[in-house]
Amino acid sequence: MQLLPLLAALAGGLLIGAAALGLLALSGRVAGVSGIVGGLIPPRRGDIDWRLAYLAGLLLGGVLLHLAYGLPTSIPGSRITLIVSGLLVGFGTRLGNGCTSGHGVCGLGRGSPRSFAAVLTFMAVAFITVFVSRHILGGAP
């Protein structure tokens, strides 16, 4: 365990929290990525611009990060696993009204009981999924 990555993780977390707080203070909105993007599928009149702008901000940030450090480009495991993973993440976050940002950062930060339950659930299932895929099936590296 090295100190520098942990400090970077903490600093990154502070930045994530500040950005989410900024959206709440300035626009009064919850910075949940799955909700912001999911609200575009299908798009609703008068509720499109800010969502696209937030998405553009994420992508622009990605471009800057890629130029500065390089972003990961491949995911271990099969394509089928990746597709199933994406489908579950997309459907699940919409059904459960949030993901790591909406429930994890904003929901926990507001002390929402629903978000506490959601975070406990998705963390527990993610731990189990990784345990099964890595240590029982031995599929993922």
Added chain:
Amino acid sequence: MRPVLIALVCGLVFALGLGLSGMVNPARVLGFLDLTGDWEPNLMFVLGGAVGVYALGARHVLAWPRPWDGLTFQLPSRRSLDHRLLLGAAMFGAGWGLSGLCPGPALVDLAGGGADIWLFVAAMLGGMALFSAFNRVMPAR
């Protein structure tokens, strides 16, 4: 124009936080989710930092009569737990554990241009569209 600019900047800063924290690297996320392997505590620091800032700030912000640029705070109104929340969170947790990708980092990682990332995001958007279709047939009560 103001809502668009706010969303763009908040999305950008959010993405930079994800980059700095290491959340954009699915291998690091899986390292955290692998409790019985070579466990990486990084995500605890990311979440701790983000939730800490948000919780401290939101207490003040939500005492304001309205957000800086908006008429009301648009917060989720539901309080009670239900099957949708827990089932959705469980599906999301399974998907997250299969790849190490959740919605925010996946969208940021698109800038890296990796085919795996684009495939994941396409599947995720497909999952969200499937949910929209499902929700038309069986709307939440």
